[in-house]
Amino acid sequence: MTNDFITRLPKAELHLHIEGSLEPELMFALAARNKVAIPFASVEDVRAAYSFTNLQTFLDIYYAGAAVLKTEEDFRDLAVAYFDRVAQDGVVHAEIFFDPQTHTHRGIPFDVVANGLFAGIEEAKAKHGMSVGLIMSFLRHLSEEDAFETFAQAEPWLDRLIGVGLDSSEMGNPPSKFARVFAAAGDAGLMLCAHAGEEGPAEYVHEALDLLHVDRIDHGNRALEDPALVARLARDAMTLTVCPLSNVALRNVDTLENHPIDRMLDLGLRATIHSDDPAYFGGYIGENYRQTAAARNLSREQVVTLARNSFLGSFLDDETLAGHLATLDAYVKAN
Ligand SMILES: Nc1ncnc2[nH]cnc12
Numbered sequence: 001m002t003n004d005f006i007t008r009l010p011k012a013e014l015h016l017h018i019e020g021s022l023e024p025e026l027m028f029a030l031a032a033r034n035k036v037a038i039p040f041a042s043v044e045d046v047r048a049a050y051s052f053t054n055l056q057t058f059l060d061i062y063y064a065g066a067a068v069l070k071t072e073e074d075f076r077d078l079a080v081a082y083f084d085r086v087a088q089d090g091v092v093h094a095e096i097f098f099d100p101q102t103h104t105h106r107g108i109p110f111d112v113v114a115n116g117l118f119a120g121i122e123e124a125k126a127k128h129g130m131s132v133g134l135i136m137s138f139l140r141h142l143s144e145e146d147a148f149e150t151f152a153q154a155e156p157w158l159d160r161l162i163g164v165g166l167d168s169s170e171m172g173n174p175p176s177k178f179a180r181v182f183a184a185a186g187d188a189g190l191m192l193c194a195h196a197g198e199e200g201p202a203e204y205v206h207e208a209l210d211l212l213h214v215d216r217i218d219h220g221n222r223a224l225e226d227p228a229l230v231a232r233l234a235r236d237a238m239t240l241t242v243c244p245l246s247n248v249a250l251r252n253v254d255t256l257e258n259h260p261i262d263r264m265l266d267l268g269l270r271a272t273i274h275s276d277d278p279a280y281f282g283g284y285i286g287e288n289y290r291q292t293a294a295a296r297n298l299s300r301e302q303v304v305t306l307a308r309n310s311f312l313g314s315f316l317d318d319e320t321l322a323g324h325l326a327t328l329d330a331y332v333k334a335n
């Protein structure tokens, strides 16, 4: 199996924070355009600061970096840069997260963020023929009341959003804190996902299932510590959006060589590979696939299963899903 086979393999990105695709070059360009001061002298300076010891040390830098995003055009440019990049990685469908509270708490109106991102999404659909969905994530270090306020601001946009998510500092902020706002989002017809078991315990994965009634788990690594939970996730074909380079960068897994992705597949889990915050963790989705395949010596069949799982775990309608699966099958047959 060549790297080229992996790169061009049709795949879906299901775990990507658009703010986490802000490359240092764009950060500098936007800082200049918006006259925002950033505490770095050069692009190299920024990259040198990207050395993390856990989730929080990353989040502190990630939220600071987002301060350069101010106008609709900024959010559009950010989204376009991401889609242009992953069009080269075989991505034919993307369901991306955005964190409205990161921006509204700095005085940027919700509508500015949403207008800009949707402009970028429309451009990507036209330019690359991708299908794209946008997921609004609540910041779990903030209150449920704050999440409800954000949900109210999103009201005019709800028919254009595909789902809600839950991210930010996991430890001490269990899914149970957001049960009511997730129930409201579910009642509004949105799909539901939550980061769980990235740093937090398997118990948080139980809570995401039982109290938030999620359709998908983001990360889910620590579910492996609980055999009964693994059996349940496998039985229910619950998708886990796993992010190997993120796991190593945030020290949730010591090395890629020890990453449990193939163990997850062997256990019957519907695991997939994604990038999380590619500008911060050293690679986009293609890089995650290629490096993990090399480090774990994955077979061609395992790599194709990961790509198939990305489509099966998506929130696509049956017809579009069938189209993407047919594209994947045709690619595998021809290559
Ligand atoms: N890996 C991650 N975990 C939790 N929140 C995040 N926000 C952006 N990336 C995240």
Ligand SMILES: [Zn+2]
Binding pocket: 015, 017, 167, 195, 218, 276
């Ligand atoms: Zn994430």
